[in-house]
Amino acid sequence: MASNQPAPAYPVRFSIDYPDHFDRLTSAFRIIWAIPILFVLGMLGNGAAATLGNRGLFLASGAGGGLFLATVAMLLFRQKYPRWWFDWLVELSRLGARVSAYCGLLVTEYPSVEEHQSVHLEIDYPDAAALSRGLPLVKWFLAIPHYFVLFFLLIAVFAVTVIAWFAILFTGAYPRGMWNFAVGVNRWLYRVYGYAFWLVTDQYPPFSLSE
Numbered sequence: 001m002a003s004n005q006p007a008p009a010y011p012v013r014f015s016i017d018y019p020d021h022f023d024r025l026t027s028a029f030r031i032i033w034a035i036p037i038l039f040v041l042g043m044l045g046n047g048a049a050a051t052l053g054n055r056g057l058f059l060a061s062g063a064g065g066g067l068f069l070a071t072v073a074m075l076l077f078r079q080k081y082p083r084w085w086f087d088w089l090v091e092l093s094r095l096g097a098r099v100s101a102y103c104g105l106l107v108t109e110y111p112s113v114e115e116h117q118s119v120h121l122e123i124d125y126p127d128a129a130a131l132s133r134g135l136p137l138v139k140w141f142l143a144i145p146h147y148f149v150l151f152f153l154l155i156a157v158f159a160v161t162v163i164a165w166f167a168i169l170f171t172g173a174y175p176r177g178m179w180n181f182a183v184g185v186n187r188w189l190y191r192v193y194g195y196a197f198w199l200v201t202d203q204y205p206p207f208s209l210s211e
Helices: 024-028 035-043 047-054 067-078 083-103 144-171 176-196
Strands: 012-016 119-123
Touching (some): 012 176, 024 144, 035 083, 083 119
Antiparallel strands (some): 012 119
């Protein structure tokens, strides 16, 4: 008999609350308004990779930079995922997600360095003992099909963002269908990061834009 219970949620979840309004002025000069917070993110070192990666650069370091190789070593030799650097990775990734959403016109509020605001990135703390010791060495390789698909999806997101920029300037709104698409691509990308670079799950990410 088939089970009626829903499938468990993927260990990496991403969503954004659709804004009540889109500010024409800040949207028109968004990249200029974003310079201070981009500078702050850049000062955090490879944390900037989370934001740039979310716009289409696949960097093996991911958010947290050198923590990728350290995490591989810890899982391989000790089968541990220290909580303190997991918490650092999560908060740094959340900041990167807020900055990316702001630069991509998906939100209006200026990114906070403390509050989660309307951008929600949830990452489940893994049971390291239940994770494969060897998979962290090859997850980045196994995710290659995702890189291929996401390459084209991110080009589409760039085009959608340009169209949305004009739409906001003339109508004061980001068309909901295009907004959903852009958020979905970001969600897909974060799942790939969770699997291949943050190493928080052995569950292969779905080829899906949906939650």
